[in-house]
Amino acid sequence: MPGAAWVVLILLLLAVVISVVAVIGIYNGLVTRRNGYQNAFAQIDVQLTRRHDLIPNLVETAKGYIKHERETLEAVIQARNSAVNAQNSARQNPGDPAAMGQLSGAENMLTQSLGRMFALSEAYPDLKANQNMMQLSEELTSTENRVAYARQAFNDAVMSYNIKREVFPSNIIAGMFNFKPAALLEAEGPEKREVPKISF
Numbered sequence: 001m002p003g004a005a006w007v008v009l010i011l012l013l014l015a016v017v018i019s020v021v022a023v024i025g026i027y028n029g030l031v032t033r034r035n036g037y038q039n040a041f042a043q044i045d046v047q048l049t050r051r052h053d054l055i056p057n058l059v060e061t062a063k064g065y066i067k068h069e070r071e072t073l074e075a076v077i078q079a080r081n082s083a084v085n086a087q088n089s090a091r092q093n094p095g096d097p098a099a100m101g102q103l104s105g106a107e108n109m110l111t112q113s114l115g116r117m118f119a120l121s122e123a124y125p126d127l128k129a130n131q132n133m134m135q136l137s138e139e140l141t142s143t144e145n146r147v148a149y150a151r152q153a154f155n156d157a158v159m160s161y162n163i164k165r166e167v168f169p170s171n172i173i174a175g176m177f178n179f180k181p182a183a184l185l186e187a188e189g190p191e192k193r194e195v196p197k198i199s200f
Helices: 003-063 067-092 097-121 125-129 131-166 170-176 189-193
Strands: none
Touching (some): 097 131
16 A cells, blocks of 8 residues: 555544544543533532422411411412422433423422412411411521522523534534433513512
């Protein structure tokens, strides 16, 4: 084989090796970012579980004082149960648009129900003065802040992943290996963007 043919063969092999290394690098970058947003969702999951675990205690404490407001308390429990179910669905597939939409809607309903319960409790001074209720309310406020922070971290990780999968040449590799777009976990409406007002 003449010398020029060897050079061409070596250049072709070098081009193939560089292409394979580039594909591997892009694929690994996509996997890293996907794992990043899934880990960020796990942080939301922890905080939502904490939030959901606090609510039955809040309702039990309030139940002794606002016995005639059973409908409001039942609405909180139903909203909490819906939120837990939506959380379980989202846990199975973080970033899935349907699961994120369901979770966002369920959490919004829970926040609204809690807001109504706390607004109602303003009319019961003994409930406002209850030490257990004050402590649970503080924990809920703290948890709401953690949820907001974790949601922001998740959304940042999702955005980084989506950008990586959409830019050239990553979009080619993402298409070849079926990297689907991830959905943000968005706050719905102004009442969701703010922590419920808890004043005890």
